[in-house]
Amino acid sequence: MFVLIQALAIVLTLIAHEHEAIAASLSSSLVVQVNKHSESAYSAHAYFNSSSPQNLLIDLDAPFTWRFSFPRQEGCDSCPEALTCREFPCTDLRTTYSYKSPLCPKPTNRSLYDGYHNCELCPVNVIHPFTGSCSQVILTYDESMFNISNGGRNALSDMYMAYPIIGSTPPWTFDFFPSSVVGVIALSASQYALPAYLQDPVERIIALCLPSSGTDPGVLFFGDGPYYLFPRDDVDVRSLLTYTALLKQPNSFGYFIGVNAIVIKNRSINVPVNATTKISTLDPYTKLRTDIYNNVARRFSKVTKRIPPAKLVAPFGVCFNTSVNGTKVAIRVPDIDLVMQDGKKWTISTANSIKQVTEDVACLAFVDAGPTSEHAIVIGTYQIEDNFLMFNLEDSTFGFSSSLLRRQTSCSNFNFTLTH
Structure with missing residues (x-):
């Protein structure tokens, strides 16, 4: 009996140490690769509801994130779940946290997707960052994943999960975007931008370093530092x-x-x-x-x-x-x-x-x-x-x-x- 208690104590200690190690990693920051496509297009290379990363245009103004995806349909396990127009975030985003432009029509419950009726979806307007024209996205409950950094020195294979509300839209929305960019990642102070979904111990802090080269990536951190850039890996x-x-x-x-x-x-x-x-x-x-x-x-x-x-x-x-x-x-x-x-x-x-x-x-x-x-x-x-x-x-x-x-x-x- 004593041996069993000792073994149980050891297991609990190991679990506690593992949780402490994870917390220590998280207390540093999350890290994302930043790519330069042109002098007005920089993207974050991040994971959204899938094992394949996507390049999303970095926007410090956007009220919410939107990307190429489809609301959940039969046989599509990786598709995010759609909001209905009856849910509070639908009204809140349309009225308070929306893109605003006199060119955009008043939002209605009529979506661009076939096969949905009445209030099954929540269509909202977005503004194309390059043309200024209006497009439509469908609000969904999505999943985003980011690499945890190892004390701000390099990226760990461990992932941090966040569950933001994100707009889903068909691929034709991204005409005039750089060829590999399929969305907009919102880094603004909006209650529906990505920083708002960071939870303790990751603080709502964005550290952004845009690259001057189209071949060598820059870096985006979420959360407090430290942050390190070689060769000065002794300088936070x-x-x-x-x-x-x-x-x-x-x-x-x-x-x-x-x-x-x-x-x-x-x-x-x-x-x-x-x-x-x-x-x-x-x-x-x-x-x-x-x-x-x-x-x-x-x-x-x-x-x-x-x-x-x-x-x-x-x-x-x-x-x-x-x-x-x-x-x-x-x-x-x-x-x-x-x-x-x-x-x-x-x-x-x-x-x-x-x-x-x-x-x-x-x-x-x-x-x-x-x-x-x-x-x-x-x-x-x-x-x-x-x-x-x-x-x-x-x-x-x-x-x-x-x-x-x-x-x-x-x-x-x-x-x-x-x-x-």
Whole structure:
């Protein structure tokens, strides 16, 4: 009897240790590969209700995730279960957490799927991120799976499960998407975006590092760190971050920060107090309202007057000749500093401010958004490549590293080799 009790005690101890080990792993973060398809299309390579991963377009604004799948039908075990229009999330998503566009018709219970009647499904509108046109998805109870990270150093084969409500849609919805991208992953602050479905011990924290290469992936973490990028595997990336407050804007689920000024070589260009600055993963270049853009372009042209100008290449307004006597030369320009309301400074270096657009021409990768732009500043993807960004929904803070290249690493330096 005593031996049996001893054996039982050992088994219970092993189980407890296993649970502690899993909890320790989970307390770090989940990790997802990020692929670059173009300068306005970056995808998360994640598992949704199947053993095969899908590439979903990363969107910091989308109110909910939607992807290529079909509501559960006879003989389809991998199809997600559909919501009915009588369920609360259907009404809530249609009224409060929906895509909003004057081009979209008022939602009805009539779906694009044949064989369903009355209130069996919950069709909702979505907006195509590349064309701006309206499409329809069917809300479903779905399943998502993410690799657990090993203390932020590499990915484990163990998976974390989440059960978000996701829109299902036929494949024709993804015309004009990059060929391998079959959905949109919502990383916004919406109650139906993916971060809202993270549960203890994984915190509602998104750490995003967009790659500058189309061949070497970047990395997306869910949950608090630590986070590591080789070769500096002794440095937690969180130690490189500067933090400022995330600001809320009405009628938006995206992320905003307060920028008071843009500084170029010790000259400050003021940004109006009531101006909004948005962070976007769908805009390829930082957009500045015309009054701000003109001042930035004028100042930048002045401090780079020794670099030969070049004929403009749309959509850019300041371009340089990078060829001398037929030989391509690299150019260096002064940093551009975004100064926050609290005095913190986000430095944009040459790698994120100058875009080589032809063999002989490089341009300032900031564009004129027009005089009536909704947001005074929209920080685009070219400016955030190889920058480590952390959106903390637990305490409404935003962390940023400035260029990792100056730290002898990059967003493509996470070790995705699976370990057990």
